[in-house]
Each structure stands twice: as structure tokens, then as C-alpha cells.
Amino acid sequence: MVGPIQAQLQMNFYANTCPNAEKIVQDFVSNHISNAPSLAAALIRMHFHDCFVRGCDGSVLINSTSGNAERDATPNLTVRGFGFIDAIKAVLEAQCPGIVSCADIIALASRDAIVFTGGPNWNVPTGRRDGRISNASEALANIPPPTSNFTNLQTLFANQGLDLKDLVLLSGAHTIGVSHCSSFTNRLYNFTGRGDQDPALDSEYAANLKSRKCPSLNDNKTIVEMDPGSRKTFDLSYYQLVLKRRGLFQSDSALTTNPTTLSNINRILTGSVESFYSEFAKSMEKMGRINVKTGSAGVVRRQCSVANS
Known part of the structure; x- marks a missing residue:
């Protein structure tokens, strides 16, 4: 499928009009x-x-x-x-x-x-x-909302001409930064609308989030690290957490529910940070x-x- 990606840009486009x-x-x-x-x-x-x-x-x-x-x-x-x-x-x-x-x-x-x-x-x-x-x-x-399942992610990325490899690599940006409780409390308190917890979320991690971070479903002020202990470092620990069922969002956990995206995660984790960086760079440019x-x-x-x- 040919997506809407176009390549009419150029390096140093402003070289003559605004060189600095x-x-x-x-x-x-x-x-x-x-x-x-x-x-x-x-x-x-x-x-x-x-x-x-x-x-x-x-x-x-x-x-x-x-x-x-x-x-x-x-x-x-x-x-x-x-x-x-x-x-x-x-x-x-x-x-x-x-x-x-x-x-x-x-x-x-x-x-x-x-x-x-x-x-x-x-x-x-x-x-x-x-x-x-x-x-x-x-x-x-x-x-793509943080509550996305795999099908939703695949569709929304494909609509932009991005494939499953791009999906996994770009999700890797969750290695830095923070989120608000409101983006994932449904996983803790009301996953299917019956006051339940998302079974795909590690129960120990969920208990920690409930007691220390997001004590209620309606908390939309508190911020939580997406890659705890490593949120300032652009590294592979996000992917390690996803495999341990400790990705913060449903959309993180969704990456493990498809064989292609799961094998991409495992492939990234067996490689070096440098090779992750070079692949991430290609997807960002795309x-x-x-x-x-x-x-x-x-x-x-x-x-x-x-x-x-």
C-alpha cells in the first residue's frame, strides 16, 4: 500500500533564503x-x-x-x-x-x-x-489514543503510510517523558466497564500505580513516568518493560498481541542501542x-x- 508520504522536501532548504x-x-x-x-x-x-x-x-x-x-x-x-x-x-x-x-x-x-x-x-x-x-x-x-488495541494502532498508522515496524519504533519514544493518570486509569479501575483491572497489566505494577500514583479513576492531574527509573534516558528499557507487561498504556501492551510487532520488539532488544537509534531515525524521518x-x-x-x- 502506498501511503500519503511524500518526498518533496530537501536538506538545508533555507540555505539561500535564511542560511542560519x-x-x-x-x-x-x-x-x-x-x-x-x-x-x-x-x-x-x-x-x-x-x-x-x-x-x-x-x-x-x-x-x-x-x-x-x-x-x-x-x-x-x-x-x-x-x-x-x-x-x-x-x-x-x-x-x-x-x-x-x-x-x-x-x-x-x-x-x-x-x-x-x-x-x-x-x-x-x-x-x-x-x-x-x-x-x-x-x-x-x-x-492514536493510549487506549488503542492493536487493530486500531495498525489502521491509524497505515492511514499515514506507516507500517508495523514504524509503529514499534515510534512507540519507543515512550522511553522518555511522562503521562497523566487519566490516560491509563481505566486499565486500573474500570477496564471493561465493570470496575475491573486490565489482565494484560502486571498485577504488582498495577497495585503500585493504584497505591502510589493514581488513587482514583478520576485523577487527571498526577503525572507518571512512562519508563520508570529511566525516563530521561533514550534507551531500550521501554521495550523491556512492555515485555514484562509493565507498559503504561493499553497501546503499549497491544504491541505484544501481534506476532509481527512482538518479534520486532524482541529483535530490537537483541540489538544495540546504536542500531535502535539508527532505525528510530529512519522512522522519524518517514x-x-x-x-x-x-x-x-x-x-x-x-x-x-x-x-x-
Whole structure:
């Protein structure tokens, strides 16, 4: 199946129009990431949520006057980093007005943030244009929720031209960052609507989460590490936890319910971190090309949060 991935981007797209563009992004990230290292996970999540809705076009950044833009949808209510992207955009606008797209800023900043916190590097070809349309309903329909089973994950990734190998590799980003209790408490307290626990979740881990982290079904404030004890390190421990039935989300545990994704996890775990990094890099570059708008297909928004700027 040929998905909507397009390759009309190029490395150093701004070489002539804004030669310092990538360095400006890189310097901004390196100057600020040490104060907020958790932004690395936040930005890669933003990039993922942007690309899965109308392609990587910066539409996740748009503010709605009526509360129905992508960022108003449930999956995006906990997305962070909007102010960070706006701040980078302001620096770029001062240097090269109207040249560098918001979509490219997300793609570059998320890569740089991962690199500066010790994670993998990957190529970010540029030249994405921004979209002007942002609908909450589309975010809800296209972003894979943490409650996804395998079939749902496979479908939502295939819709974007991503295969099962990409699914396993991109899920590996759960090796860093945190989640809110509300993304998984149904597994602890009400899995099938009968006040029960998800049998696919390790019972000892579940008991710990209930007593120490998320004492009720309605807790939506508390944050929990997705890769406990290793949430700041981009490593293979996420996959080890998934095999021990200690992945936080239903979507993590779903990766073990299909022979292809399960064998991919085992293959990653028998290899080195370096080989995981190089495979992760390929899937990230592929994700960054989803349905991109180039040339006259999109615009360069002057303010990332304003559709018609």
C-alpha cells in the first residue's frame, strides 16, 4: 500500500533564503533545554500529533477563537511546548521575515531537543509549508489514543503510510517523558466497564500505580513516568518493560498481541542501542514527511498560533 508520504522536501532548504535558520533553532534549543529537559518528550509528541492530522503542517499550533481547533481536542489538551515554538518563531521572524514555516520549526526543534538530551539524531529535510485549517474532530479521529488495541494502532498508522515496524519504533519514544493518570486509569479501575483491572497489566505494577500514583479513576492531574527509573534516558528499557507487561498504556501492551510487532520488539532488544537509534531515525524521518505541503500547496504563517497570519 502506498501511503500519503511524500518526498518533496530537501536538506538545508533555507540555505539561500535564511542560511542560519537551522542554527537559530539549534542554538535556541541548546540554550533552553537544560532548564526544561522534559520538553524533549513534549516536542516529539507535538511533532507526532501534528503529522497525524493533515500531515506535518503546523496545524496543531493554531489557536481557535471558538474552541474547536486541533489543540482543543482531548489528545492535545496535554501537549506542551506551544510557547517554546512561538519563541523560536519570533527569533526567526526577526532574522528572516516570512521565510521559515512553523511546521519546519516543530520538526527541527523536536529533533534538536532529543539530541541535546542524549537521544538519537536523524535527518530533517525542510521545505514544509504551513496549513491554515485545524479541526478538533480530525485530531480526535486520527491521533492514536493510549487506549488503542492493536487493530486500531495498525489502521491509524497505515492511514499515514506507516507500517508495523514504524509503529514499534515510534512507540519507543515512550522511553522518555511522562503521562497523566487519566490516560491509563481505566486499565486500573474500570477496564471493561465493570470496575475491573486490565489482565494484560502486571498485577504488582498495577497495585503500585493504584497505591502510589493514581488513587482514583478520576485523577487527571498526577503525572507518571512512562519508563520508570529511566525516563530521561533514550534507551531500550521501554521495550523491556512492555515485555514484562509493565507498559503504561493499553497501546503499549497491544504491541505484544501481534506476532509481527512482538518479534520486532524482541529483535530490537537483541540489538544495540546504536542500531535502535539508527532505525528510530529512519522512522522519524518517514513520519516527518507525512502529507507535507510544499511550494504553493501551503503558506508560511507569520504567527504559528494564528491561522491567517
